[in-house]
């Protein structure tokens with residue numbers, strides 16, 4: 001280990017985050033490696049290590065001979081200060097070598113508030129922030145993850161974005177890079193060739209012009225690159241790589257357990273949900289295979305908990321059978337099973353018994369809206385009676401805490417809908433009174449609301465986020481309505497972060513200057529209240545002559561050219577518009593198993609039929 | 613419950629694993645190695661492991677002791693190799709054996725404290741350190757969770773059983789035997805006292821290595 005590092009580690013909080021050397025971390029012989037990849041997650045070790053996508057790519061890349069993928073996380077402020085003071089450049093955890101000397105630096109972008117960390121990490125690596133200032137072929141700076149469906153605010157900093165699932169395309173662009181390196185191409189030549197790989201979006205090869213009102217006038221592809229770049233998907237989940245053998249951290253992380261990915265995509269089609277549209281179509285992993293993977297992962301990791309992960313785990317067709325299969329293995333070993341994403345209408349007695357056998361934690365449901373009318377409008381096909389039935393089941397089974405999540409400011413929301421949240425919470429309380437076998441322990445019902453952020457590639461991509469005063473008024477309305485209910489706790493998100501998310505999630509390239517200005521003035525870790533400074537962002541927007549409300553609070557015209565017009569998730573704009581109109585008519589769309597609504601995502605599958 | 617002990621070392625990258633994290637790491641490692649060990653009783657049973665005398669984060673050691681209960685079916689001599697395959701880099705098991713003496717008989721610890729001077733040991737530093745350790749008494753204030761003020765006073769000298777100091781070109785190496793428990797002495801306090809008394813000789817960096825566990829007679833404790 002580097003001597004300077006040895007000196008600073010005793011001075012910082014939780015130094016085990018900065019050392020590597022964990023069980024299953026991959027250390028390769030440098031003499032037998034010709035390509036080095038830095039897989040960067042722009043947040044802390046604890047959060048980055050909990051990301052399943054990164055674990056998949058790490059395992060997959062390190063299976064390749066000659067390729068060595070290492071992990072890099074954002075150092076916390078105390079570590080950053082020490083690194084800058086001692087002149088330590090950002091390094092890969094496995095080797096300790098500076099990533100500036102690597103071939104490729106790949107960022108995983110899951111949320112907009114991590115963008116300043118991307119800039120900060122490039123700077124800590126000793127690299128110029130802007131792609132145009134990095135003239136050499138290496139290190140190539142790329143990014144993947146959900147944010148890449150509108151990566152425009154980061155466009156000037158990143159050489160190319162990788163859209164969709166990375167299992168196949170990652171190895172394809174690494175091959176191309178190797179060819180470019182061996183044949184001594186210029187960076188421009190490499191980028192032009194990369195743009196030919198499906199799923200790769202090279203932002204510098206598109207020219208963006210603006211109208212006087214600030215909207216995008218046109219996005220013009222240069223050098224014959226495609227006008228739209230469609231995401232990549234893995235067709236066969238059962239055959240696809242799964243990291244059953246994966247790094248087990250020596251210090252605690254957020255999701256410190258086996259994560260078993262049941263399926264990708266979601267059949268539901270909630271109109272606000274970007275993941276629901278962006279990960280279409282549904283592709284399930286075979287239940288037998290999942291059982292094998294779960295057992296293998298437990299035995300290799302020593303973890304005592306398996307979580308069954310997906311966008312909506314109770315929609316997995318063989319869930320009860322899978323639980324039984326796993327329980328045969330888990331129970332004798334005191335391993336617990338958990339389901340993080342449960343739909344409130346499918347929480348059955350059957351399932352409850354299986355989960356409770358090993359552990360009984362709190363239950364979380366997300367009805368999202370307080371009235372049936374609004375739930376229909378957002379296509380959250382959840383009936384009040386089903387939710388109440390689920391909580392009755394849970395309360396009868398001895399659960400005594402329920403968390404309910406809602407959004408305020410959804411399109412078409414009225415005060416009646418807001419007050420409906422209070423009514424629903426009260427009905428949940430009465431369900432407890434009616435069913436709880438032991439009332440002496442009391443009940444905890446928590447209602448949480450967030451401020452709705454319209455996302456690109458959803459039915460609500462045209463919508464305005466409601467003004468902050470209006471959000472605050474609705475929070476107060478609900479707070480007053482719940483004032484007298486002693487068993488119901490109400491929490492609401494502070495609006496400032498949601499406003500910034502609303503700006504960046506549908507932002508354009510001009511916001512790159514705002515990011516850079518904010519970073520220059522100290523912005524980083526903006527998803528952490530310790531670091532987030534709203535005034536700094538207001539100053540950044542003002543300094544760059546941009547209006548945040550233009551991005552957050554403006555209704556878009558039906559055929560406006562969106563900044564995110566090049567990336568495609570494979571769902572047609574016409575379908576999304578239709579979904580928006582159905583919202584205004586408070587009409588639902590059936591889930592993909594009941595009936596196909598023709599979104600367009602079927603074209604990703606051989607035969608063109610979704611069979612999730 | 614704790615009929616067995618593991619003797620292990622902790623070095624390199626593993627030095628930064630905290631005491632609590634290390635216990636968790638061992639619980640998982642036993643499971644990964646397929647070595648069944650005793651569990652605690654009660655509502656939420658978990659694998660029982662206990663590490664004697666927590667080592668400060670950043671220190672290295674070649675004499676850590678972990679107590680646990682090996683269940684039937686695994687021979688003691690296969691444990692080290694199987695565990696080593698399941699542990700993170702820097703944690704190495706040397707021995708697995710039946711515990712014969714209680715941990716309370718472990719009264720002293722031998723540490724090597726290395727004072728690092730990048731530009732060479734300054735003249736007088738070695739003498740100063742020797743002078744400090746030769747005093748009749750050396751009272752320092754240290755943080756305390758129990759005391760109301762948050763601080764208590766301790767005299768280090770009665771807790772130092774023996775010492776030698778050797779000056780090299782750019783390091784001063786103190787080989788010390790310190791009280792291990794009730795109360796024990798963390799060698800960090802020796803560094804702090806030295807830097808406070810002789811700020812002109814404050815080293816660039818100090819590293820701590822735990823070399824041996826000893827009993828009251830100065831014999832190796834296992």
Ligand code: SF4
Pocket residue numbers: 280281282592593595596597598599600601602610
């Ligand atoms: S094509 Fe039809 S079934 Fe497939 S994801 Fe779209 S709406 Fe659902």
